[in-house]
Amino acid sequence: MYSPAQTLPSLVLEQILDFAVGSFPHEFTPEYACDCGPYMRVVPGLSLCRSWRDAALSKLYGEAWWCKVPNCSQCYTTECHSRKLPRGLPTAISTGNQYRVRKVSLHWKVEAILDGTAISAAKNSLLGKLVMPSVTSLDFYFCSDQLEVDLSEAKKMEHVKAFCSEIYQLFPSVQSYHLVKFDGYDELNDYPEVPAIDSLITGLTKHKTLVDFSCSAFVIVVPLPTDGRDLRYVSTTALEADQHTIELIRRSASTLECLTVQGGGPEVFAQLLHSEDGKPVVYTHVHSLEMSYTVYRSFREAHPTFASPTGVYFPSLRKLVSRIRYPFSNDVLFRGSEATLEYLDIPLLPRTVSDLQECGVFNANRFPALKYVSGKGDRVDDEMTRIQLTGSLLRFAANARVIKARENDCPFDLTGFAISEFGQNVTVLDIPPIRLTLMRTLQLIKVLPRLQQLRTGVEITDELRTTDQTHDSCVAECRPLWIQRHEGDPKYMEYGDPFHPDIEDDIVQRGLRPDAYECFYSSRFIFSDYFGEFILDHLSLVYADLGFVDELYSDFYPLSDSLAVLDCSHDREDSAVLLARSKIAVILLALCPSIQRIQTCWAIDFRYTKKAIPDDISIERQRIVESEQHQKLVAHLRSVAQQ
Incomplete structure (x- = not known):
């Protein structure tokens, strides 16, 4: 069967x-x-x-690489220890899986194309005379060590045309060209003035009316197509005084679908909305817009000039991301997308919020299709300002499915936002800067019938503290447990012995608070399981003094049938907060049978580092509920409920 x-x-x-x-x-x-x-x-x-x-x-x-660049930064072949890449195009061909390939990423050195070696490499490879009609999309990554090739311009042109012709013959069914990156040194800034390079770009996009383009952040002047070709996707970090790029984006307004632009100042973005003669440029089909101006400039100009354009320019917008600062002083990017906007990620800066509030952007009913809202603050010092910014975010995002908040820490009760104002569609609530008491957390979960994942800050109240504060700083208490569990483990000894008797003295000399967990993780430069280490070391303490849970059990059990992930993945918290968070976690496990795991760390992947975390780290429900302490608590609560 x-x-x-x-x-x-x-x-x-x-x-x-x-x-x-x-x-x-x-x-x-x-x-x-x-x-x-x-x-x-x-x-x-x-x-x-x-x-x-x-x-x-x-x-x-489905996606394969064809790389002809030694030590390619895109492929990380040096980290492969000479192993064959499972996703390499030659591997797909040699194993008979070439018909499965739909997208190919080609990594080539510009010099190899200009001097003709790329052609011979292509013809002498496994591809030979092979034709791959299954491939419908190509990504191009170009790099260069130097620009000069000792050949005439005519010869370079000949090699470029031959390369483009070879690509057409190998992949005749391609409809999407994604020109991803031109990477190299400063001399590559002159690419557009080199006829051979211009011929390469236009040649690759020949007969294609829809082309995608993005470029490296290190290229100042971008080699975009110059032959009147319309683009579908543009991602560029090169808007600083580059009228060619601005004009190309304007010209493609009717075909663009995704636009990611960075560079210059806010005045540059205003130029995208009007042609040289002042006529408005409407981006009819753009559904994704990501904007930011260069970091150095945003900090250099404390009070940049913000334009306030009138009119509707993005009537089909579904995703809007503005990094560093929102570059206008009104709601120009929001107008016309009231029925379509689904994803919003903007910085919650006082000036931005003030400007957008005046335009009615933070009216929760203005964007009924919103599904994802993320707001990042800017470490505002004034507490009342932080409270106002947070309240604006919550009111605006109340009906979204995913709500995220960063920075601007404040107590929830001071925001003026009532728990009952949250919509019924919230599935992910990720608001670690917003501190909730235990009672507010329970009320919040109760009113959100579709909530699946929760992370909040903790407002410590008396019932979440220990009576004698024994483990508020656990250097002496926890050290023997760590030594017994981890001593000799190479993973913990890589940066020296974290259990050396002088480690606490070293921490104190550096001006840090002598908290054992701070010492332990600082010694290893990793914070992957900060909360997990603490709660499992302190189960007896966490479950002590929980008599107040009897009343909570009768009022709230069962708390939710949808909440599956309790997210406790905070980087650094002192022991008092860790203890309060641990108590809340075990109480929620007792009141909420749907919780499957406590997330202590999400997968982190840092390029060029050996401390990457390759997978999520969590504490499965069984590991806590099968403990003696939890079983005693649940048995007690059930007996009280039956009385």
Whole structure:
């Protein structure tokens, strides 16, 4: 008899594999090397039935690399220890999986194209005379060590045309060209003035009416197509005084779908909204807009000039991201998208909030389609300002599904926002700067029937403190436990012995508070399981003095049937806050049977570092509820409820 998993429709299978890959960081990790890390989760599907194996292979080889750059920074071949890349195009061909490839990323040195060696490399590779009609999308990563090639311009042009022709023959069905990066040194800033390079860009996009483009942050002048070609996607960090790029974006206003721009100051963005003769430029089909001006300039100009354009310029906008500062003093980017805007991520700065409030942007009913709202503050010193900014964010995002807040820490009760004002569709509430008491946390979970993931700050009240403050600073109490559990473990000894008797003295000499967990993690330069270490070391203390939970159990149990993840992944908190957070966590486990895990760290992936965290870190529900302390608490609560 077939398992239900063997009879899943292919579309469902693809979605499952997409989720498995998408939930993993897409950058280099030393454990998996290269960009292959996400696809390690696909490998188990290869050992299942034929349909799973076929779907897994299609996912594995759906995107392939064809790299001809030694020590390529995109491929991380040096970290692969000379192993074959599972996603390399030659590997796909040699294993007979070339028909599964839908997208190819080509990594080439510009010099190799200009001097003709790229052509011979392509013809002498495994591809030979092979034609790959399954490929519909190409990504190009170009790099260079130097610009000068000792050939005539005519010869360079000839080689460029031959390279473009070879690409057309290999991939005849390509509809999407993504010119991702021009990477190199300062001399590459002159690319647009080099006819051969201009010919390369226009040649690659020949006969294609829709082209995607993004460039390296290190390129100041961008080699965008110059032959009147309209673009679908532009991502550029080169708007500083670059009228060519601005004009190209304006010209493509009718075809652009995604626009990511950075550079210059806020006045540069105002130029995108009007042509040289002052006529408005309407971006009819743009559904994703990401904007920021250069960091150095935003800090240099404390009070930059903000324009207030009139009119509607982005009538189809679904996603709006503004980094550093929102570059206008009115709601020009919001107008016309009231029925379509779904995703918003903007900095919550006092001036921005004040300007947008005057325009009615923070009216919760103005954008009924909002699903994701994220607001990041700027470490405002004045507490009343932080409270006002946070209240504005909560009122605006109340009906969204995902609500995130960063910076601007303040107590929830002072924001003027009532728990009953939250909409019924909230599934993820990630607001660590906003401190809630235990009672407010319980009330919040109770009124959100679809809440699946929760992270908040902690407002410590008397019931969450220890009576004698024994472990508020646990250097002496916890040290023997760490030594017994970790001594000799190479993972903990990499940066020297964290258990050396002088470590606390060293911390004190550096002016840090002698908290044991601060010492322990500072000695290893890693904070991956800060909360997890604490709660598991202190279960007896955490479960002490919980007599007040009897009344909470009768009032709130069962608290939720949807909340699955309790997120406690805060970087650094002192022991008093860790203890209060731990008490809240075990109380929620007792009141909320739907919680499956306590998240203590999300996967972090830092390029060029050996301290990457390759996977999420969490405490599964069973590990806590099967403890003697939790079983005693639950047994007591049930007996009280039956009386």
